[in-house]
Amino acid sequence: MQLIVLNIDRLWLKRRCHAIFLIAVFCLGALYSTGCVMRKPGSEDVNRQINVFNVSLFSSPDNTVINGVPPRREPCIKGYELYYDSLDIVVSYKNNNYIWRITTRNKKTNMFGIYPGDSFSQAKEQILQLGFIKADTPYKFVKDWCLFTLLVNENNEVFGMTVETLD
Numbered sequence: 001m002q003l004i005v006l007n008i009d010r011l012w013l014k015r016r017c018h019a020i021f022l023i024a025v026f027c028l029g030a031l032y033s034t035g036c037v038m039r040k041p042g043s044e045d046v047n048r049q050i051n052v053f054n055v056s057l058f059s060s061p062d063n064t065v066i067n068g069v070p071p072r073r074e075p076c077i078k079g080y081e082l083y084y085d086s087l088d089i090v091v092s093y094k095n096n097n098y099i100w101r102i103t104t105r106n107k108k109t110n111m112f113g114i115y116p117g118d119s120f121s122q123a124k125e126q127i128l129q130l131g132f133i134k135a136d137t138p139y140k141f142v143k144d145w146c147l148f149t150l151l152v153n154e155n156n157e158v159f160g161m162t163v164e165t166l167d
Contacts, residue, residue: 046146049130050102050163052109055091057165058098066091092164105151105160112148120156142166 047056053066064071064082066089071082079094089109092101107116112130114123120139128134132141132148139150151160 042144042146046163049112052089052102052104052106052111053087055089055099055102057100057102057163060097061093061099088160101162101164103160103162111161111163114150114158114161116159116161118158120150120152120158123150123158 043058047058050056055066061082066084067087069084069087071084071091074081074083076092078100079092079097081093082091084090088105090101090103091099092103094100102111104111105116109116113126118126127141127148127150130143132143132146134140135142135147139152141148141150145166147162147164147166149162149164150158151162153159
């Protein structure tokens with residue numbers, strides 16, 4: 001009699017563990033499919049301030065041709081990068097296929113109101129006014145999960161910039 005009760009208890013415990021596992025997998029799948037796993041608080045505000053051919057952080061690669069230019073795809077440590085050489089932009093994707101970094105040197109683009117060609121002092125003042133703080137180098141600025149890097153030449157002019165997510 002005790003053996004039958006033990007077998008019933010084991011079977012009940014095994015079914016309960018399977019049910020909990022299936023519920024957890026379902027919940028994680030639902031969060032992932034809605035983008036809750038990838039997006040960060042304030043990402044909409046950051047993306048509104050990135051004007052690089054409608055490319056935005058956390059978006060998926062639904063159309064890899066930008067402004068009529070097909071990219072050159074290269075692998076990288078965290079995933080892959082799409083190089084749009086004639087547009088002077090690079091879009092970096094993580095392995096789970098969302099944009100985590102955007103780099104531009106195109107003078108027709110801007111991030112946070114800063115354009116390639118602006119002076120470093122003007123760009124620094126602009127990014128600090130938006131609540132970013134200086135990071136580990138004079139050209140890097142951070143706010144919450146967002147890292148913004150100015151690419152500056154020997155004449156102290158911005159020739160490009162990068163925005164990326166911090167993990």
